[in-house]
Amino acid sequence: MKIVVDGFGGDFSPNEIVKGCVMAVNEIKDLEIIITGKEEIIKNLLAEFKYKGNKISIAKAETVITCDDENPARLIRSMPDSSIVVALDILKQNEDVVAMISAGSTGAVLAGGFLKLGRIKGISRPALAPTLPTKISGKGVVLLDCGANADCKPINLAHFAIMGSIYSQTVYGVENPKVALLSVGVEDAKGSMLSKSAFKLLKNLPINFVGNIEARDMLTGDYDVIVADGFSGNIALKSVEGTASFVMSKLKKSITSSIKSKVGYLFMKKSLKNLKNDLDYKQYGGSQFLGCKKPILKAHGNSDAKSIVVVIKQALKVAQNNYNKKIEEMLEKINLIEE
Amino acid sequence: MKIVVDGFGGDFSPNEIVKGCVMAVNEIKDLEIIITGKEEIIKNLLAEFKYKGNKISIAKAETVITCDDENPARLIRSMPDSSIVVALDILKQNEDVVAMISAGSTGAVLAGGFLKLGRIKGISRPALAPTLPTKISGKGVVLLDCGANADCKPINLAHFAIMGSIYSQTVYGVENPKVALLSVGVEDAKGSMLSKSAFKLLKNLPINFVGNIEARDMLTGDYDVIVADGFSGNIALKSVEGTASFVMSKLKKSITSSIKSKVGYLFMKKSLKNLKNDLDYKQYGGSQFLGCKKPILKAHGNSDAKSIVVVIKQALKVAQNNYNKKIEEMLEKINLIEE
Numbered sequence: 001m002k003i004v005v006d007g008f009g010g011d012f013s014p015n016e017i018v019k020g021c022v023m024a025v026n027e028i029k030d031l032e033i034i035i036t037g038k039e040e041i042i043k044n045l046l047a048e049f050k051y052k053g054n055k056i057s058i059a060k061a062e063t064v065i066t067c068d069d070e071n072p073a074r075l076i077r078s079m080p081d082s083s084i085v086v087a088l089d090i091l092k093q094n095e096d097v098v099a100m101i102s103a104g105s106t107g108a109v110l111a112g113g114f115l116k117l118g119r120i121k122g123i124s125r126p127a128l129a130p131t132l133p134t135k136i137s138g139k140g141v142v143l144l145d146c147g148a149n150a151d152c153k154p155i156n157l158a159h160f161a162i163m164g165s166i167y168s169q170t171v172y173g174v175e176n177p178k179v180a181l182l183s184v185g186v187e188d189a190k191g192s193m194l195s196k197s198a199f200k201l202l203k204n205l206p207i208n209f210v211g212n213i214e215a216r217d218m219l220t221g222d223y224d225v226i227v228a229d230g231f232s233g234n235i236a237l238k239s240v241e242g243t244a245s246f247v248m249s250k251l252k253k254s255i256t257s258s259i260k261s262k263v264g265y266l267f268m269k270k271s272l273k274n275l276k277n278d279l280d281y282k283q284y285g286g287s288q289f290l291g292c293k294k295p296i297l298k299a300h301g302n303s304d305a306k307s308i309v310v311v312i313k314q315a316l317k318v319a320q321n322n323y324n325k326k327i328e329e330m331l332e333k334i335n336l337i338e339e
Numbered sequence: 340m341k342i343v344v345d346g347f348g349g350d351f352s353p354n355e356i357v358k359g360c361v362m363a364v365n366e367i368k369d370l371e372i373i374i375t376g377k378e379e380i381i382k383n384l385l386a387e388f389k390y391k392g393n394k395i396s397i398a399k400a401e402t403v404i405t406c407d408d409e410n411p412a413r414l415i416r417s418m419p420d421s422s423i424v425v426a427l428d429i430l431k432q433n434e435d436v437v438a439m440i441s442a443g444s445t446g447a448v449l450a451g452g453f454l455k456l457g458r459i460k461g462i463s464r465p466a467l468a469p470t471l472p473t474k475i476s477g478k479g480v481v482l483l484d485c486g487a488n489a490d491c492k493p494i495n496l497a498h499f500a501i502m503g504s505i506y507s508q509t510v511y512g513v514e515n516p517k518v519a520l521l522s523v524g525v526e527d528a529k530g531s532m533l534s535k536s537a538f539k540l541l542k543n544l545p546i547n548f549v550g551n552i553e554a555r556d557m558l559t560g561d562y563d564v565i566v567a568d569g570f571s572g573n574i575a576l577k578s579v580e581g582t583a584s585f586v587m588s589k590l591k592k593s594i595t596s597s598i599k600s601k602v603g604y605l606f607m608k609k610s611l612k613n614l615k616n617d618l619d620y621k622q623y624g625g626s627q628f629l630g631c632k633k634p635i636l637k638a639h640g641n642s643d644a645k646s647i648v649v650v651i652k653q654a655l656k657v658a659q660n661n662y663n664k665k666i667e668e669m670l671e672k673i674n675l676i677e678e
Contacts, residue, residue, distance in 0.1 A: 070528050184486050192489040193489075215575075242553075268604065
């Protein structure tokens with residue numbers, strides 16, 4: 001299988017991205033990767049990592065989209081030679097390329113995916129779907145949409161529910177994923193006009209819809225998929241990130257607050273490192289842009305080589321298991337198409 | 340000053356509530372409290388806490404609203420003899436009672452406040468406003484609305500901004516509170532249709548509006564007031580709660596994961612207790628229901644006596660500083676009334 005990777009997106013690009021690609025092709029049989037970006041730099045890095053095989057090729061891209069512009073669609077149009085756009089073009093044009101990965105600007109990846117690739121038939125609004133850690137070690141929860149669509153209709157949320165459910169099956173192997181709707185109370189009738197209308201659609205879908213949940217319970221490990229409009233989902237995701245960072249900074253402060261607790265830290269160092277790893281949601285891969293014609297995965301901005309390998313494996317799972325085809329078949333079966 | 344306290348709301352009621360009232364009248368000169376609830380039980384508790392003064396009186400209420408009903412307004416109507424409703428009636432009818440406090444059902448307190456007390460002139464949607472801790476020790480941030488209004492119009496968010504700003508001044512003594520709008524990006528044009536329209540209103544208000552923020556930055560300590568519609572605000576609040584509980588549970592697990600880290604814990608015990616206190620937002624008092632004709636404060640469900648004293652002091656500050664009058668004057672001045 002062949003994938004394309006944006007070599008110049010993310011805080012530690014291009015080094016960690018190229019290194020991750022080398023690790024991936026060394027580990028995974030039959031994997032081929034095209035890396036986009038400045039040819040000389042990538043060549044030198046491949047030499048540095050002593051890569052001598054022929055499973056990695058380079059597609060030249062002279063510029064890099066570095067910022068989240070207010071209007072990412074404009075960026076995509078005005079920078080056709082950027083590493084993201086070149087990667088998206090390859091994904092679109094080459095039939096044998098099955099997925100694209102970038103650790104670059106989320107806005108640009110989303111806008112580019114939408115503009116260049118287009119949508120799965122029947123899905124009018126693709127959604128950004130990261131996987132968050134839960135209280136149960138090793139079990140993640142998929143939250144979507146996390147910001148691709150600030151304004152949604154009920155049918156969009158129904159599509160998110162279907163895409164999330166099949167994603168949880170396909171990538172994480174959950175047999176009958178528990179899908180919940182993010183709301184302001186657990187009772188069926190609680191919520192906004194949008195969430196209440198969505199609730200009615202969700203309960204009639206052929207998925208394991210378990211009802212409303214409050215944001216407080218997102219990370220309990222009781223759910224596999226949480227559905228939200230892009231505005232609330234983004235706020236939920238970023239509240240989780242901000243609070244985790246807030247608690248860890250307070251923890252660090254308390255540890256260094258006295259000599260006694262500094263001594264204690266020496267004993268707990270390993271456990272606290274495990275805690276940090278446990279909270280790190282790079283362990284579950286990247287955020288997938290679900291609903292695009294071909295899989296597009298957004299790796300975390302601070303991805304290192306190891307995280308890139310995780311995202312590459314995730315992309316292969318989605319492609320190998322015909323994720324998009326399953327969505328299309330489901331939509332056709334239940335006839336849930338936005339007018 | 341006289342206030343009324345629901346004696347039978349909250350996980351540790353009536354004991355901790357009555358104890359808190361006794362502590363408050365012993366500490367605060369000129370404070371009088373009416374406690375609502377079952378007379379015999381309250382009498383026995385006052386005897387137990389050796390209270391012999393005449394600053395606490397009892398208003399009989401035979402029933403207790405224990406659950407969050409799907410329709411709290413119905414509960415309020417059908418339980419006129421409950422400790423919450425009796426307290427609200429006293430607040431409404433007695434001119435000398437300046438505020439009401441309950442640690443009971445949020446839904447019932449909100450619905451009751453709205454039905455019994457009515458709104459400040461010009462405010463069509465009162466808002467629930469808790470104060471969250473931030474990275475800066477001792478500095479809280481007011482987040483509103485946290486769930487009183489699942490569907491909002493832009494003008495409601497403008498009212499929230501004004502109410503939050505004056506609240507931050509009145510209760511926390513912040514001179515020129517920084518007010519931010521919760522959105523999905525920091526750029527002015529980022530957001531939902533609702534938040535973008537609200538942005539335009541907020542930037543013309545006579546407050547220190549600093550623009551959009553992402554949920555990730557809510558707890559940095561850089562802001563004094565964060566404005567959101569009740570659906571997103573509730574999700575933000577509960578994501579913070581859920582994530583803090585998630586991280587603390589992971590921390591506990593890592594501490595007990597090895598003998599070595601258990602030894603470390605012995606040294607760090609005090610620091611970790613400080614951390615827990617630092618994260619506890621009961622330190623900032625209760626959530627006020629801003630926009631009601633008279634101050635109504637919702638104490639946390641798990642409030643102990645000490646927390647009740649904090650909420651009582653908060654209520655007195657709001658009343659003494661003529662919070663409601665300031666809001667009315669501001670609304671009149673800027674002529675921002677919902678049609």
